[in-house]
Amino acid sequence: MNNHEIDYKIYGSDMQFVEVELDPSETVIAEAGAVMMLEENIVMETIFGDGSAQKSGFMGKLFSAGKRLLTGESLFMTTFTNEGSGKKHVSFAAPYPGKIIPMDLSVYNGKIICQKDAFLAAAKGVSIGIELQRKIGAGFFGGEGFIMQKLEGDGMAFVHAGGTLHEKKLQPGEVLRVDTGCLVAMTQDVEYNIEFVKGVKTALFGGEGLFFATLRGPGTVWVQSLPFSRLASRVFAAIPQSKDEGSALKGIFNIVDGD
Template identity: 40%
Template sequence: MEYEIIGGAFPLVKCKLKKGERMKDDSGSMAYMTPGIKMDTNTGGGLLKGLGRALAGDTLFMNFFTAQRDGEEVGFASYFPGKIIPIRLDGSQSIIGQKSSFLATEDSVEIDMYFKKKLGAGLFGGEGFILQKFSGKGMVFLEIDGDVIEKTLAPGETLLVDNGHVAALDETVDFDIQRVKGVKNMMFGGEGLFFAKMTGPGRVWIQTMPVSKLAEAIIPYIPKPE
């Protein structure tokens, strides 16, 4: 499979497939496909598998796109202005993504629910208790709100991230929370009560404009019914 990401702030990834290669996407992400692509919709592993993805923020059903001959194309577009980041899994590592980060993957990649091990991180970390886990071998394409910054943390190195800005991380990264220090900072700092605390080793992807914060910024300008 060959791919190219185009579109700037409104990105799309176009995938060129050989005969028999198959991609899967979050239902509704496909923007176009050539006539030699066969599409099939199902739960991707049974009802329980589909329900698990739904709990993690995606849809119950997935679409599968199989090339009937060499050179066929299928394109997947992001729902929100931002970035599409490609991650190649080699079978030795897993990626944890925020809810709704899944755009498309090769069929060889497994998608599962991921529960944060620490209850406090799940309740106050800004992304909910259930995330998504991507494992296996193949390409993963994640959609990120706004721009993206990738940080590689050394063993024991810590990074504090504002709630909602954590887009994805290696499974090797320890995820916890840390209370904002100082009463004035907590009450008037505008950063909430907790930071997400990331401790290496591993990579962390930080998004610059979580859709939740964009919504908060727009709400005051929405005309109210009289």
């Protein structure tokens, strides 16, 4: 194993968190702000990129971190290392209602492709890069599914999905059409493309957008019922339009947005 071998336990049903058990000197990496709680002797450290290129020199670290800019993520990630003498625990919380998916990358031939906001945490040594779609249609019209992350290695990774999660195994040649925001992850052998929704009425008034993600098997696909973009749009749509009625709630959103 090139990655640290970690144990874990997932708690909760709708608002989940994952507790990772670290042996002495074991390390887990996570996005900034994902940590929920940690025990003593677990040391936090901010690093460039995902930590998989820490021995490749400054340029290797810079290139690893720079790839994350294309997915809209921070240049930095946080490591959590057990520097004590016994087993210690650190927990990471889901950012919104949904499910945390544990993925043993060694089971999926060392690579999983997921949406750019889906990654939560992983064993140190897992590489978090970008997966650019080769076809120009997917590039221009893929929406949330255009620039996706790839998780590579032989360790554990944890991915978050919104709402209810559905895992579907596609047979060779089997095709599944999915709303681009509902696609969470897929194995590397799934062929991915963007399909235009036929019919003027469907495109303009269907409420489902103009494009679908077309997934062709063989492979495994994970789909979520509640993309964060859909949840956010419903919340903002429910904000009262009256200045007096909505002033308090709008003030809260302004604070969250940094205005």
